Amino acid sequence: MPSRRALLASLGMMPAAARAQPTPWPIRPVRVIIPFAPGGSSDIAARLMAPRVAALLGQNLVIENRGGGGGNIAGEAVLRAGADGYTLLQGNMGLMAVNPSLFPVMPFDPLADFAPVSHIVSVANMLVVPVGRPWTDLAGLLGALRAQPETLRAGTSGNGSIGHLAQLLLDQMAGTRSVSVPYRGGGPMVNDLLAGHLDYGFATLPTILGGIEGGLLRPIAIGTATRSPLFPQVPTVAEAGLPGFEVANWDSWLFPGGTPRPIVERMAAVLREVLAEPAIIAEFARRGLEAQSSSPEVLHAAIRTETLRWGPLVRASGATPG
Known part of the structure:
Protein backbone atom coordinates (compact mmCIF):
# COMPACT_ATOMS: atom_id res chain seq x y z
CA MET A 1 0.00 0.00 0.00
CA PRO A 2 1.43 3.43 -0.91
CA SER A 3 2.46 5.64 1.98
CA ARG A 4 0.53 8.81 2.83
CA ARG A 5 3.49 10.86 1.62
CA ALA A 6 3.57 9.08 -1.74
CA LEU A 7 -0.19 9.47 -2.13
CA LEU A 8 -0.03 13.20 -1.42
CA ALA A 9 2.90 13.57 -3.80
CA SER A 10 0.97 11.85 -6.57
CA LEU A 11 -2.06 14.02 -5.94
CA GLY A 12 0.12 17.10 -6.03
CA MET A 13 1.39 16.10 -9.44
CA MET A 14 -2.06 15.73 -10.99
CA PRO A 15 -2.57 19.38 -11.98
CA ALA A 16 0.81 19.43 -13.76
CA ALA A 17 -0.01 16.18 -15.53
CA ALA A 18 -3.37 17.56 -16.57
CA ARG A 19 -1.72 20.67 -17.93
CA ALA A 20 0.67 18.50 -19.93
CA GLN A 21 -2.16 16.92 -21.92
CA PRO A 22 -2.18 18.13 -25.55
CA THR A 23 -4.84 20.68 -26.46
CA PRO A 24 -7.43 19.17 -28.83
CA TRP A 25 -7.02 20.33 -32.43
CA PRO A 26 -8.87 21.56 -34.35
CA ILE A 27 -11.70 23.01 -32.30
CA ARG A 28 -12.69 25.64 -34.87
CA PRO A 29 -12.48 26.11 -38.67
CA VAL A 123 0.52 20.43 -62.40
CA ALA A 124 1.76 20.72 -65.98
CA ASN A 125 1.94 23.92 -68.00
CA MET A 126 0.84 24.01 -71.63
CA LEU A 127 2.09 26.50 -74.19
CA VAL A 128 -1.04 27.83 -75.91
CA VAL A 129 -1.96 30.56 -78.39
CA PRO A 130 -5.34 32.13 -79.21
CA VAL A 131 -6.88 30.50 -82.28
CA GLY A 132 -6.75 33.86 -84.06
CA ARG A 133 -2.95 33.65 -84.18
CA PRO A 134 -1.39 31.86 -87.17
CA TRP A 135 1.06 29.56 -85.37
CA THR A 136 0.25 25.87 -85.21
CA ASP A 137 3.51 24.53 -83.78
CA LEU A 138 6.51 25.61 -81.74
CA ALA A 139 8.66 26.24 -84.81
CA GLY A 140 6.14 28.75 -86.12
CA LEU A 141 5.92 30.61 -82.82
CA LEU A 142 9.70 30.71 -82.40
CA GLY A 143 10.05 32.00 -85.96
CA ALA A 144 7.68 34.87 -85.15
CA LEU A 145 9.50 35.62 -81.89
CA ARG A 146 12.83 35.81 -83.73
CA ALA A 147 11.41 37.96 -86.51
CA GLN A 148 9.74 40.36 -84.05
CA PRO A 149 11.94 40.59 -80.94
CA GLU A 150 10.39 42.26 -77.89
CA THR A 151 7.04 42.50 -79.65
CA LEU A 152 4.95 39.40 -78.94
CA ARG A 153 3.15 39.46 -75.58
CA ALA A 154 3.48 36.43 -73.31
CA GLY A 155 0.95 36.20 -70.50
CA THR A 156 1.99 34.83 -67.11
CA SER A 157 0.15 34.30 -63.84
CA GLY A 158 2.62 36.64 -62.17
CA ASN A 159 6.32 37.43 -62.12
CA GLY A 160 8.12 34.46 -60.66
CA SER A 161 5.21 32.12 -61.44
CA ILE A 162 5.80 28.80 -63.15
CA GLY A 163 4.47 30.23 -66.42
CA HIS A 164 6.92 33.11 -66.11
CA LEU A 165 9.78 30.66 -65.53
CA ALA A 166 8.71 28.70 -68.60
CA GLN A 167 8.66 31.87 -70.70
CA LEU A 168 12.12 32.90 -69.44
CA LEU A 169 13.52 29.43 -70.11
CA LEU A 170 11.98 29.39 -73.60
CA ASP A 171 13.56 32.76 -74.43
CA GLN A 172 16.92 31.64 -73.03
CA MET A 173 17.03 28.31 -74.86
CA ALA A 174 15.60 29.61 -78.15
CA GLY A 175 17.47 32.92 -78.20
CA THR A 176 14.25 34.91 -78.41
CA ARG A 177 12.95 38.00 -76.61
CA SER A 178 9.27 38.29 -75.72
CA VAL A 179 7.32 40.81 -73.65
CA SER A 180 6.18 39.34 -70.34
CA VAL A 181 2.74 40.46 -69.15
CA PRO A 182 2.12 39.42 -65.51
CA TYR A 183 -1.32 38.91 -63.94
CA ARG A 184 -2.54 38.16 -60.42
CA GLY A 185 -3.14 34.50 -61.09
CA GLY A 186 -3.77 32.10 -63.93
CA GLY A 187 -7.51 32.76 -64.20
CA PRO A 188 -7.23 36.45 -65.19
CA MET A 189 -4.33 35.70 -67.55
CA VAL A 190 -6.25 32.99 -69.38
CA ASN A 191 -9.24 35.33 -69.74
CA ASP A 192 -7.04 37.73 -71.71
CA LEU A 193 -5.62 34.86 -73.76
CA LEU A 194 -9.16 33.82 -74.66
CA ALA A 195 -9.96 37.41 -75.63
CA GLY A 196 -6.90 37.59 -77.88
CA HIS A 197 -5.17 40.33 -75.88
CA LEU A 198 -2.05 38.17 -75.56
CA ASP A 199 -0.04 36.32 -78.20
CA TYR A 200 0.83 33.24 -76.19
CA GLY A 201 1.32 31.94 -72.70
CA PHE A 202 2.24 28.97 -70.56
CA ALA A 203 -0.80 28.10 -68.46
CA THR A 204 -1.70 25.26 -66.14
CA LEU A 205 -3.94 22.60 -67.66
CA PRO A 206 -6.97 23.20 -65.41
CA THR A 207 -7.16 26.85 -66.47
CA ILE A 208 -7.10 26.17 -70.23
CA LEU A 209 -9.08 22.95 -70.65
CA GLY A 210 -12.29 24.84 -71.39
CA GLY A 211 -10.58 27.14 -73.87
CA ILE A 212 -9.00 24.25 -75.77
CA GLU A 213 -12.17 22.17 -75.79
CA GLY A 214 -14.18 25.21 -76.87
CA GLY A 215 -11.88 25.87 -79.80
CA LEU A 216 -10.63 29.22 -78.49
CA LEU A 217 -7.08 28.18 -77.59
CA ARG A 218 -4.61 26.12 -79.61
CA PRO A 219 -2.16 23.90 -77.70
CA ILE A 220 1.37 24.13 -79.08
CA ALA A 221 3.49 22.09 -76.65
CA ILE A 222 3.58 20.98 -73.02
CA GLY A 223 6.36 21.98 -70.65
CA THR A 224 6.78 18.68 -68.79
CA ALA A 225 9.19 15.87 -69.67
CA THR A 226 6.36 13.62 -70.88
CA ARG A 227 3.14 14.20 -72.79
CA SER A 228 -0.15 14.75 -71.01
CA PRO A 229 -2.65 11.85 -70.95
CA LEU A 230 -5.34 14.46 -71.65
CA PHE A 231 -3.57 15.65 -74.82
CA PRO A 232 -1.39 12.79 -76.07
CA GLN A 233 -1.17 14.37 -79.52
CA VAL A 234 0.53 17.51 -78.19
CA PRO A 235 4.35 17.19 -78.10
CA THR A 236 6.56 18.28 -75.26
CA VAL A 237 8.59 21.44 -75.80
CA ALA A 238 11.68 19.23 -75.81
CA GLU A 239 10.24 17.05 -78.57
CA ALA A 240 9.13 20.09 -80.55
CA GLY A 241 12.60 21.55 -80.86
CA LEU A 242 14.15 22.54 -77.52
CA PRO A 243 15.79 19.40 -76.05
CA GLY A 244 16.21 19.56 -72.29
CA PHE A 245 13.31 21.94 -71.71
CA GLU A 246 11.32 20.92 -68.64
CA VAL A 247 9.18 23.00 -66.30
Whole structure:
Protein backbone atom coordinates (compact mmCIF):
# COMPACT_ATOMS: atom_id res chain seq x y z
CA MET A 1 0.00 0.00 0.00
CA PRO A 2 1.43 3.43 -0.91
CA SER A 3 2.46 5.64 1.98
CA ARG A 4 0.53 8.81 2.83
CA ARG A 5 3.49 10.86 1.62
CA ALA A 6 3.57 9.08 -1.74
CA LEU A 7 -0.19 9.47 -2.13
CA LEU A 8 -0.03 13.20 -1.42
CA ALA A 9 2.90 13.57 -3.80
CA SER A 10 0.97 11.85 -6.57
CA LEU A 11 -2.06 14.02 -5.94
CA GLY A 12 0.12 17.10 -6.03
CA MET A 13 1.39 16.10 -9.44
CA MET A 14 -2.06 15.73 -10.99
CA PRO A 15 -2.57 19.38 -11.98
CA ALA A 16 0.81 19.43 -13.76
CA ALA A 17 -0.01 16.18 -15.53
CA ALA A 18 -3.37 17.56 -16.57
CA ARG A 19 -1.72 20.67 -17.93
CA ALA A 20 0.67 18.50 -19.93
CA GLN A 21 -2.16 16.92 -21.92
CA PRO A 22 -2.18 18.13 -25.55
CA THR A 23 -4.84 20.68 -26.46
CA PRO A 24 -7.43 19.17 -28.83
CA TRP A 25 -7.02 20.33 -32.43
CA PRO A 26 -8.87 21.56 -34.35
CA ILE A 27 -11.70 23.01 -32.30
CA ARG A 28 -12.69 25.64 -34.87
CA PRO A 29 -12.48 26.11 -38.67
CA VAL A 30 -9.06 26.05 -40.33
CA ARG A 31 -8.19 28.63 -43.01
CA VAL A 32 -6.16 27.98 -46.15
CA ILE A 33 -4.91 31.19 -47.78
CA ILE A 34 -4.28 30.93 -51.52
CA PRO A 35 -1.96 33.58 -53.00
CA PHE A 36 -3.86 33.87 -56.27
CA ALA A 37 -7.22 34.89 -57.67
CA PRO A 38 -10.03 32.32 -57.98
CA GLY A 39 -10.06 30.12 -61.07
CA GLY A 40 -6.39 29.11 -61.21
CA SER A 41 -4.99 25.64 -60.63
CA SER A 42 -4.12 26.38 -56.98
CA ASP A 43 -7.67 27.46 -56.27
CA ILE A 44 -9.17 24.50 -58.12
CA ALA A 45 -7.01 21.96 -56.27
CA ALA A 46 -7.78 23.42 -52.84
CA ARG A 47 -11.52 23.50 -53.41
CA LEU A 48 -11.57 19.93 -54.71
CA MET A 49 -9.79 18.72 -51.57
CA ALA A 50 -11.51 20.90 -49.00
CA PRO A 51 -14.64 18.78 -48.29
CA ARG A 52 -12.63 15.61 -47.64
CA VAL A 53 -9.99 17.35 -45.54
CA ALA A 54 -12.74 19.01 -43.49
CA ALA A 55 -14.49 15.67 -42.97
CA LEU A 56 -11.35 14.04 -41.60
CA LEU A 57 -10.50 17.01 -39.38
CA GLY A 58 -14.05 17.35 -38.10
CA GLN A 59 -14.01 21.09 -38.78
CA ASN A 60 -14.76 23.32 -41.75
CA LEU A 61 -11.93 24.29 -44.07
CA VAL A 62 -12.20 27.91 -45.22
CA ILE A 63 -10.54 28.76 -48.55
CA GLU A 64 -9.46 32.40 -48.80
CA ASN A 65 -7.96 33.97 -51.95
CA ARG A 66 -5.49 36.75 -51.28
CA GLY A 67 -3.49 37.69 -54.39
CA GLY A 68 -0.80 40.27 -54.98
CA GLY A 69 2.89 40.69 -54.38
CA GLY A 70 3.75 37.48 -56.19
CA GLY A 71 2.18 35.59 -53.29
CA ASN A 72 4.15 37.44 -50.62
CA ILE A 73 1.03 39.21 -49.33
CA ALA A 74 -0.60 35.86 -48.61
CA GLY A 75 2.58 34.56 -46.99
CA GLU A 76 2.74 37.57 -44.67
CA ALA A 77 -0.93 37.14 -43.75
CA VAL A 78 -0.36 33.52 -42.75
CA LEU A 79 2.64 34.41 -40.59
CA ARG A 80 0.70 37.21 -38.89
CA ALA A 81 -2.10 34.76 -38.06
CA GLY A 82 0.17 32.95 -35.64
CA ALA A 83 1.44 29.41 -35.17
CA ASP A 84 -1.71 27.95 -33.59
CA GLY A 85 -2.57 25.54 -36.40
CA TYR A 86 -5.58 27.45 -37.73
CA THR A 87 -4.06 29.12 -40.79
CA LEU A 88 -2.24 27.44 -43.67
CA LEU A 89 -0.49 28.86 -46.71
CA GLN A 90 -0.94 27.15 -50.06
CA GLY A 91 2.49 27.87 -51.46
CA ASN A 92 3.47 26.92 -54.98
CA MET A 93 6.96 26.59 -56.40
CA GLY A 94 7.04 30.20 -57.58
CA LEU A 95 6.23 31.67 -54.19
CA MET A 96 8.40 29.34 -52.13
CA ALA A 97 11.43 28.86 -54.40
CA VAL A 98 11.53 31.67 -56.99
CA ASN A 99 10.50 34.80 -55.11
CA PRO A 100 13.72 34.93 -53.06
CA SER A 101 15.63 35.50 -56.33
CA LEU A 102 12.99 37.80 -57.82
CA PHE A 103 12.35 40.24 -54.98
CA PRO A 104 15.21 42.46 -53.78
CA VAL A 105 13.75 42.30 -50.27
CA MET A 106 11.57 39.44 -49.07
CA PRO A 107 9.16 39.88 -46.15
CA PHE A 108 9.99 36.35 -44.99
CA ASP A 109 12.33 33.42 -45.55
CA PRO A 110 10.35 30.57 -47.17
CA LEU A 111 12.73 27.95 -45.78
CA ALA A 112 13.09 29.32 -42.25
CA ASP A 113 9.76 30.96 -41.45
CA PHE A 114 7.28 28.21 -42.37
CA ALA A 115 6.60 24.68 -41.16
CA PRO A 116 6.19 22.52 -44.29
CA VAL A 117 3.32 20.03 -44.18
CA SER A 118 3.04 18.31 -47.57
CA HIS A 119 2.93 18.68 -51.31
CA ILE A 120 -0.67 18.50 -52.52
CA VAL A 121 -0.54 18.60 -56.31
CA SER A 122 1.72 18.56 -59.34
CA VAL A 123 0.52 20.43 -62.40
CA ALA A 124 1.76 20.72 -65.98
CA ASN A 125 1.94 23.92 -68.00
CA MET A 126 0.84 24.01 -71.63
CA LEU A 127 2.09 26.50 -74.19
CA VAL A 128 -1.04 27.83 -75.91
CA VAL A 129 -1.96 30.56 -78.39
CA PRO A 130 -5.34 32.13 -79.21
CA VAL A 131 -6.88 30.50 -82.28
CA GLY A 132 -6.75 33.86 -84.06
CA ARG A 133 -2.95 33.65 -84.18
CA PRO A 134 -1.39 31.86 -87.17
CA TRP A 135 1.06 29.56 -85.37
CA THR A 136 0.25 25.87 -85.21
CA ASP A 137 3.51 24.53 -83.78
CA LEU A 138 6.51 25.61 -81.74
CA ALA A 139 8.66 26.24 -84.81
CA GLY A 140 6.14 28.75 -86.12
CA LEU A 141 5.92 30.61 -82.82
CA LEU A 142 9.70 30.71 -82.40
CA GLY A 143 10.05 32.00 -85.96
CA ALA A 144 7.68 34.87 -85.15
CA LEU A 145 9.50 35.62 -81.89
CA ARG A 146 12.83 35.81 -83.73
CA ALA A 147 11.41 37.96 -86.51
CA GLN A 148 9.74 40.36 -84.05
CA PRO A 149 11.94 40.59 -80.94
CA GLU A 150 10.39 42.26 -77.89
CA THR A 151 7.04 42.50 -79.65
CA LEU A 152 4.95 39.40 -78.94
CA ARG A 153 3.15 39.46 -75.58
CA ALA A 154 3.48 36.43 -73.31
CA GLY A 155 0.95 36.20 -70.50
CA THR A 156 1.99 34.83 -67.11
CA SER A 157 0.15 34.30 -63.84
CA GLY A 158 2.62 36.64 -62.17
CA ASN A 159 6.32 37.43 -62.12
CA GLY A 160 8.12 34.46 -60.66
CA SER A 161 5.21 32.12 -61.44
CA ILE A 162 5.80 28.80 -63.15
CA GLY A 163 4.47 30.23 -66.42
CA HIS A 164 6.92 33.11 -66.11
CA LEU A 165 9.78 30.66 -65.53
CA ALA A 166 8.71 28.70 -68.60
CA GLN A 167 8.66 31.87 -70.70
CA LEU A 168 12.12 32.90 -69.44
CA LEU A 169 13.52 29.43 -70.11
CA LEU A 170 11.98 29.39 -73.60
CA ASP A 171 13.56 32.76 -74.43
CA GLN A 172 16.92 31.64 -73.03
CA MET A 173 17.03 28.31 -74.86
CA ALA A 174 15.60 29.61 -78.15
CA GLY A 175 17.47 32.92 -78.20
CA THR A 176 14.25 34.91 -78.41
CA ARG A 177 12.95 38.00 -76.61
CA SER A 178 9.27 38.29 -75.72
CA VAL A 179 7.32 40.81 -73.65
CA SER A 180 6.18 39.34 -70.34
CA VAL A 181 2.74 40.46 -69.15
CA PRO A 182 2.12 39.42 -65.51
CA TYR A 183 -1.32 38.91 -63.94
CA ARG A 184 -2.54 38.16 -60.42
CA GLY A 185 -3.14 34.50 -61.09
CA GLY A 186 -3.77 32.10 -63.93
CA GLY A 187 -7.51 32.76 -64.20
CA PRO A 188 -7.23 36.45 -65.19
CA MET A 189 -4.33 35.70 -67.55
CA VAL A 190 -6.25 32.99 -69.38
CA ASN A 191 -9.24 35.33 -69.74
CA ASP A 192 -7.04 37.73 -71.71
CA LEU A 193 -5.62 34.86 -73.76
CA LEU A 194 -9.16 33.82 -74.66
CA ALA A 195 -9.96 37.41 -75.63
CA GLY A 196 -6.90 37.59 -77.88
CA HIS A 197 -5.17 40.33 -75.88
CA LEU A 198 -2.05 38.17 -75.56
CA ASP A 199 -0.04 36.32 -78.20
CA TYR A 200 0.83 33.24 -76.19
CA GLY A 201 1.32 31.94 -72.70
CA PHE A 202 2.24 28.97 -70.56
CA ALA A 203 -0.80 28.10 -68.46
CA THR A 204 -1.70 25.26 -66.14
CA LEU A 205 -3.94 22.60 -67.66
CA PRO A 206 -6.97 23.20 -65.41
CA THR A 207 -7.16 26.85 -66.47
CA ILE A 208 -7.10 26.17 -70.23
CA LEU A 209 -9.08 22.95 -70.65
CA GLY A 210 -12.29 24.84 -71.39
CA GLY A 211 -10.58 27.14 -73.87
CA ILE A 212 -9.00 24.25 -75.77
CA GLU A 213 -12.17 22.17 -75.79
CA GLY A 214 -14.18 25.21 -76.87
CA GLY A 215 -11.88 25.87 -79.80
CA LEU A 216 -10.63 29.22 -78.49
CA LEU A 217 -7.08 28.18 -77.59
CA ARG A 218 -4.61 26.12 -79.61
CA PRO A 219 -2.16 23.90 -77.70
CA ILE A 220 1.37 24.13 -79.08
CA ALA A 221 3.49 22.09 -76.65
CA ILE A 222 3.58 20.98 -73.02
CA GLY A 223 6.36 21.98 -70.65
CA THR A 224 6.78 18.68 -68.79
CA ALA A 225 9.19 15.87 -69.67
CA THR A 226 6.36 13.62 -70.88
CA ARG A 227 3.14 14.20 -72.79
CA SER A 228 -0.15 14.75 -71.01
CA PRO A 229 -2.65 11.85 -70.95
CA LEU A 230 -5.34 14.46 -71.65
CA PHE A 231 -3.57 15.65 -74.82
CA PRO A 232 -1.39 12.79 -76.07
CA GLN A 233 -1.17 14.37 -79.52
CA VAL A 234 0.53 17.51 -78.19
CA PRO A 235 4.35 17.19 -78.10
CA THR A 236 6.56 18.28 -75.26
CA VAL A 237 8.59 21.44 -75.80
CA ALA A 238 11.68 19.23 -75.81
CA GLU A 239 10.24 17.05 -78.57
CA ALA A 240 9.13 20.09 -80.55
CA GLY A 241 12.60 21.55 -80.86
CA LEU A 242 14.15 22.54 -77.52
CA PRO A 243 15.79 19.40 -76.05
CA GLY A 244 16.21 19.56 -72.29
CA PHE A 245 13.31 21.94 -71.71
CA GLU A 246 11.32 20.92 -68.64
CA VAL A 247 9.18 23.00 -66.30
CA ALA A 248 6.69 21.53 -63.85
CA ASN A 249 4.88 23.12 -60.93
CA TRP A 250 3.68 21.96 -57.54
CA ASP A 251 1.56 23.35 -54.74
CA SER A 252 2.02 22.64 -51.05
CA TRP A 253 0.52 23.42 -47.67
CA LEU A 254 2.57 25.06 -44.93
CA PHE A 255 1.88 26.31 -41.42
CA PRO A 256 3.71 29.26 -39.86
CA GLY A 257 7.00 28.24 -38.30
CA GLY A 258 6.64 27.24 -34.67
CA THR A 259 3.35 25.41 -35.16
CA PRO A 260 3.30 22.44 -32.74
CA ARG A 261 4.73 19.34 -34.38
CA PRO A 262 1.71 17.12 -33.53
CA ILE A 263 -0.54 19.51 -35.49
CA VAL A 264 1.82 19.47 -38.48
CA GLU A 265 1.98 15.68 -38.39
CA ARG A 266 -1.77 15.25 -38.10
CA MET A 267 -2.42 17.55 -41.07
CA ALA A 268 0.24 15.72 -43.09
CA ALA A 269 -1.47 12.41 -42.28
CA VAL A 270 -4.86 13.81 -43.32
CA LEU A 271 -3.41 15.01 -46.62
CA ARG A 272 -1.78 11.64 -47.29
CA GLU A 273 -5.13 9.93 -46.78
CA VAL A 274 -7.14 12.39 -48.89
CA LEU A 275 -4.63 12.49 -51.76
CA ALA A 276 -4.55 8.68 -51.93
CA GLU A 277 -8.33 8.38 -52.34
CA PRO A 278 -9.24 7.09 -55.83
CA ALA A 279 -12.06 9.62 -56.19
CA ILE A 280 -9.73 12.56 -55.48
CA ILE A 281 -7.03 11.18 -57.78
CA ALA A 282 -9.57 10.76 -60.59
CA GLU A 283 -11.11 14.19 -60.06
CA PHE A 284 -7.68 15.80 -60.13
CA ALA A 285 -6.65 13.89 -63.26
CA ARG A 286 -9.82 14.94 -65.07
CA ARG A 287 -8.66 18.54 -64.66
CA GLY A 288 -5.03 17.95 -65.58
CA LEU A 289 -3.80 17.77 -61.98
CA GLU A 290 -1.77 15.03 -60.31
CA ALA A 291 -2.44 14.37 -56.63
CA GLN A 292 0.85 14.39 -54.75
CA SER A 293 1.59 14.11 -51.04
CA SER A 294 4.91 14.09 -49.22
CA SER A 295 6.45 14.33 -45.79
CA PRO A 296 7.33 17.73 -44.29
CA GLU A 297 11.00 16.85 -44.75
CA VAL A 298 10.61 16.04 -48.46
CA LEU A 299 8.75 19.31 -49.04
CA HIS A 300 11.46 21.29 -47.24
CA ALA A 301 14.12 19.64 -49.42
CA ALA A 302 12.12 20.36 -52.59
CA ILE A 303 11.90 24.06 -51.75
CA ARG A 304 15.66 24.18 -51.25
CA THR A 305 16.38 22.28 -54.49
CA GLU A 306 14.09 24.42 -56.66
CA THR A 307 15.50 27.62 -55.12
CA LEU A 308 18.98 26.58 -56.23
CA ARG A 309 17.75 25.52 -59.68
CA TRP A 310 15.81 28.62 -60.66
CA GLY A 311 17.73 31.36 -58.88
CA PRO A 312 20.44 31.79 -61.56
CA LEU A 313 17.90 31.99 -64.42
CA VAL A 314 15.74 34.56 -62.65
CA ARG A 315 18.71 36.73 -61.71
CA ALA A 316 20.27 36.49 -65.18
CA SER A 317 16.98 37.49 -66.83
CA GLY A 318 16.82 40.76 -64.93
CA ALA A 319 13.17 40.02 -64.09
CA THR A 320 11.62 42.27 -61.47
CA PRO A 321 8.52 41.87 -59.29
CA GLY A 322 6.59 44.64 -61.08
